[in-house]
Amino acid sequence: MLQEKVSAVTDGGVNAAHAPGLCEIAPEPSNLGPAAPASDQHSNEADQSIENIKVFLHERELWKKFHEAGTEMIITKAGRRMFPGYKVKVTGMNPKTKYILLADIVPADDHRYKFCDNKWMVAGKAEPAMPGRLYVHPDSPATGAHWMRQLVSFQKLKLTNNHLDPFGHIILNSMHKYQPRLHIVKADENNGFGSKNTAYCTHVFPETAFISVTSYQNHKVEFHPTPPCTVQMNHDHRQAEAWQVLLRNRRLSMLSSCQITQLKIENNPFAKGFRGSDEGDLRLSRQHGKDYPVISKNMVRQRLVTSHTHLTGKLGAGLLQAHPQVLPHYQYESGIPLANSDTQDTLANAFPSGREPGLLYHCFKHRDNSRHLELGCKRPYLETAPSAVSEEHYFRSPTSYEPPLLSHSYCGEAHGTREACMYGGEEGDPGVGGGPAGVDSLAPPSLNCNMWASVQPYPRYSMQAVDAVSYQPFATHFSSAAAAASATMPHHSVSAQRPQPPPPDMTIYAPVGTQRGLPPAHSSSSPCSSSSSSPALGPGNRAPHPSLYPRKPGTSPGPLPHRDFSAFHPQSPQPVRDPPYQYPMGMSNTGVHWTDS
DNA sequence: TCCTCTCCCACATTTGAATGGA
DNA sequence: ATCCATTCAAATGTGGGAGAGG
Secondary structure, eight states: OOOOOGGGOOOOOEEEEEOTTOOSOOOOSOSSSSOOOOOOSOGGGTTTOGGGOEEEETTHHHHHHHHHHOOEEEOBTTOEEOSSOOEEEEESOOTTSEEEEEEEEEEEEEEEEEEETTEEEEEEEOOOOOOOOEEEOTTOSEEHHHHHHSOEEOTTOEEEOOTTOSSOOEEOOTTEEEEEEEEEEEOSGGGOTTOSOEEEEEEEOGGGOEEEESSOSSOOOOOOSSOOHHHHTSOOHHHHHHHHHHHHGGGOOOSSOOOHHHHHHHHOGGGGGGSOOHHHHHHHHHHTTOSSOOOOHHHHHHHHHHHHHHHHHHHTTSHHHHOTTHHHHHHHGGGOOOTTOOHHHHHHHHOOOTTSHHHHHHHHHHHHTTOGGGSSTTSOTTSOOTTHHHHHHHHOOTTOOOOOSSEEEEEEEEOOOOSSOTTOSSTTOTTTTOTGGGTTTOOGGGOBOOOEEOOOTTGGGOHHHHHHOOOOTTOOHHHHHHHHHHHHOOOOHHHHTSOOOOOTTOOEEOOOSOSTTOOOOOOSSSTTTTOOSOTTOOTTOOOOOGGGSOOOTTTSOOSOOSSOOOOOBOSSOSOOOOOOOOOOTTOSOTTSOOOOO
């Protein structure tokens, strides 16, 4: 957890709380200002109302930069952190009330995407959603004072594409669009485990949506110091000069931070080694046996875009007009509009969201024409893109969905059966924390409670699905709250309107192998048996390297069992006994407003 | 057989936590 | 108790290549 000062938070606001259970987003009056106060239905309890909680996304400007470029998040088998990190500042909590903060990542739509012609395009229907997992902040539960004292960082949350991931990372499908969410669950004794009324709220920052990839989709091109053929073909002095300008501008700072890899390299300390410098380029080049600098493709784009101003002024009718096929290509790629484009176009272009019906229609219509999937992708990067403009017709709806920039807050109340506490693997076990009575004993240091619960990506937004869920015997108020919060997550119409049967894999997954030196429990029957903390725990509790636990064929955890587990783990290294934790999703009566009991 | 697309892996580098000595 | 240097695991994007599928 970062120990940053509260004042370091620079991000925007949180919008008002909405009536829980509504699967639609109420329009927000403002995108930028601080959160409008929640529509408080319990004004006499304003101080303690969870609706009063405001969440500010940390590094929101950075997130917005990524969002405008079309955020990509690498997912790997071993798990990859998100960058930018998901950090928030929370205000409005009751300092003495205990809260649980957790995050999950849900599909933003039911499309599969592909990166084509420097744009994200719908490439078909989404693959079946992975069993959802919740990432519970390691400090949970903690008092409001604790949460408000500093930034709340979910930086150690990891994403994986390993469907059998034993480490508790959040499982995602590659080339799909996802939306992280933050849930705040009240966990004090008056509204605690076993309580009928669990107050919670969900916050969504649309700018944190991303497309998961196994490798960044803007690959490298070799930046030869000699002009490319498109320039060489025409021995025009002005073009040669233009190329010199390009070379000269290699080190220009980005006017438009538009490329994901470059944004990550520039902002992620761990990627410092890739930051641009002539020496760095040469180093990378030599590393790959090249005598000439190798510049990332996105850098080329940036430099071209950056140089556009210079070029247009300097070349006029020269290069750009002599080769009109070049400029249109760059003009639109990656949603980087030039002077005439506005932000909305940028956003729409970067993320062809499926939330906008018209856009969807265009995408599918285009796809049905069996054209766009073949366009551009096979062309060398510097080749012309004659379809670039026409593509815009299909992927830039004039009414493109522009996501609000504030977090959407959804408050709700979970009304589910709570026959067991999620902490209560052993009631009375102070380490495990168990049960309603264990709440008070759950001082933050004693409980590192990363929990990984299955979340149904689509059906959870469906009230029909909610009703259809058969409760698992180990429901907890917490999971109920999380599930309820999940159920209130607004979803675009395609998913929300698709009734889903009760999920067959309504499972819980346990964090495993998080204590140093302790192997993860691979047994799906009791995956928590030897684990004591989660991968996201603080220093000293590093997750073991996956290579320490090679999966032999046939010994893999296998498909997630119908009953899987997740548990909060004490820091003590003792094995957690099989915690009968079940986190049925979507069990909340989300049509009921939350209440503080 | 060829091509495209997606994914995996090794690599060099940087960061930051842990450790030990002064 | 504090400071500093060292060590090492974790994290990062990249290029090359494997493998599946058409």
